[in-house]
Amino acid sequence: MLLDEQGVVRQVNPDFERHAGFPPRQLLGRRAVTLDLDPLHGDFAQAIEQSMTTLKPWRGLLLCRRADGSLRHQTTLIQPLVRDHAPLRLLVIQYDVTGMRQRAFYDRQLLERLEGTASRVPGVLFRLRQDSDGRLEFLYFSAALRVQFGLIPEQCLDDPESLLGRLPVDDRQRLETSLAQSTVSLKPWQLEFRITLPHGERWVEARATPQVRGDGDVMWDGLLIDIDERKQVEHRVQRLVATDMLTGALNRRAFFEQGEAALARVARHGETLSLAMLDIDHFKNLNDTYGHGLGDLALQAFATTCRESLRPYDLFARIGGEEFAVVLVDSQPKEAWNMLERVRQAVAAIALETESETVRFTVSVGLAVFGGDTSLESGLAQADRALYRAKRAGRNRICGPETLVQAPEAQ
Numbered sequence: 001m002l003l004d005e006q007g008v009v010r011q012v013n014p015d016f017e018r019h020a021g022f023p024p025r026q027l028l029g030r031r032a033v034t035l036d037l038d039p040l041h042g043d044f045a046q047a048i049e050q051s052m053t054t055l056k057p058w059r060g061l062l063l064c065r066r067a068d069g070s071l072r073h074q075t076t077l078i079q080p081l082v083r084d085h086a087p088l089r090l091l092v093i094q095y096d097v098t099g100m101r102q103r104a105f106y107d108r109q110l111l112e113r114l115e116g117t118a119s120r121v122p123g124v125l126f127r128l129r130q131d132s133d134g135r136l137e138f139l140y141f142s143a144a145l146r147v148q149f150g151l152i153p154e155q156c157l158d159d160p161e162s163l164l165g166r167l168p169v170d171d172r173q174r175l176e177t178s179l180a181q182s183t184v185s186l187k188p189w190q191l192e193f194r195i196t197l198p199h200g201e202r203w204v205e206a207r208a209t210p211q212v213r214g215d216g217d218v219m220w221d222g223l224l225i226d227i228d229e230r231k232q233v234e235h236r237v238q239r240l241v242a243t244d245m246l247t248g249a250l251n252r253r254a255f256f257e258q259g260e261a262a263l264a265r266v267a268r269h270g271e272t273l274s275l276a277m278l279d280i281d282h283f284k285n286l287n288d289t290y291g292h293g294l295g296d297l298a299l300q301a302f303a304t305t306c307r308e309s310l311r312p313y314d315l316f317a318r319i320g321g322e323e324f325a326v327v328l329v330d331s332q333p334k335e336a337w338n339m340l341e342r343v344r345q346a347v348a349a350i351a352l353e354t355e356s357e358t359v360r361f362t363v364s365v366g367l368a369v370f371g372g373d374t375s376l377e378s379g380l381a382q383a384d385r386a387l388y389r390a391k392r393a394g395r396n397r398i399c400g401p402e403t404l405v406q407a408p409e410a411q
């Protein structure tokens with residue numbers, strides 16, 4: 001529209017009718033504020049007034065009425081056209097943004113509904129992107145990141161290290177390897193890892209679906225779930241399954257599993273494994289004399305004493321009735337021998353009190369030292385033969401490879 005200095009419409013463009021709903025002839029010669037919601041004191045009148053007085057452009061949003069009475073939001077520019085000796089004219093350009101505002105309103109409503117849903121999901125929704133240089137970036141976190149994990153979503157979006165930097169080194173490596181595999185397989189991705197949150201270390205499970213974008217980036221949309229309680233239960237069950245109920249030592253099955261792993265480790269480094277069999281002396285006699293109950297107490301005291309004399313990472317297992325096995329991790333044979341000698345002496349010092357007397361017992365030990373060319377089974381058989389020699393030689397002693405120091409005399 002082109003207005004004169006009275007705000008009267010002098011000219012309109014061909015699109016005007018479609019825009020305002022008025023045939024041009026109906027508006028030409030009338031004041032433009034006719035279009036305003038409130039023609040006398042409305043915003044349009046004030047904007048025209050301001051632009052005329054200041055001779056500066058006015059930009060803003062106006063609510064205008066179409067010929068059919070419907071109200072439309074119009075972004076409006078009022079541009080004064082000042083020319084020497086020519087009367088003032090105002091060029092008014094309007095753009096109808098009602099549909100856009102409505103769509104934005106519906107989008108906002110939809111987003112609020114989605115955010116509401118996302119906040120009720122039992123986990124944190126996330127979107128992670130990896131660019132072609134392998135750089136990781138989080139593009140989205142639901143509000144649960146703050147509520148459930150105590151982390152600030154904005155910080156983790158700005159700097160992925162705010163989250164990834166909280167993974168222990170091993171878990172971080174597993175995560176990166178697993179993501180790299182996922183970029184190739186593009187199968188649903190799943191990983192369990194630990195993360196240090198403000199309220200302590202927790203186990204978390206990530207599940208996501210990867211997709212490759214046109215630019216070659218890979219994007220994972222998924223969920224982070226706190227699985228700490230489930231992990232604690234799993235660990236308890238694993239411990240129970242691997243443990244002998246009476247003595248708390250590893251059971252036979254767990255000993256073979258963990259022993260194989262220890263043997264594989266030393267084999268990789270071309271080293272040897274020190275494995276010992278321990279057998280309580282004259283245990284049948286102890287049972288027969290003092291009863292099975294005291295026999296059980298002796299087994300428990302024996303196990304406690306062994307654990308105290310060994311290191312936490314050595315494997316100590318009950319592999320038969322009163323037969324135990326030990327793998328001395330990362331020990332030279334001589335060192336292993338000395339450690340077993342300390343065990344032997346500590347067992348001999350155990351004193352079980354009955355009503356009438358103090359009961360003592362001893363242990364015989366067979367030590368085998370072998371490398372990756374020997375199986376755990378045959379290593380155990382070697383230790384068993386050494387144990388047999390210790391029994392034959394009078395019990396309460398260690399027998400092992402010839403090269404090692406001879407067992408001290410039985411006490």
Ligand SMILES: Nc1nc2c(ncn2[C@@H]2O[C@H](COP(=O)(O)OP(=O)(O)OP(=O)(O)O)[C@@H](O)[C@H]2O)c(=O)[nH]1
Nearest residue numbers: 279280281282283284285287292295296321322391
């Ligand atoms: N109290 C108790 N006794 C057990 C348990 N398991 C096995 N035994 C007993 O351990 C004894 C093992 O005896 P033997 O194998 O004859 O050997 P030993 O009497 O220790 O003699 P040496 O090994 O030759 O010194 C048997 O009497 C079994 O009944 C257990 O869980 N509790």
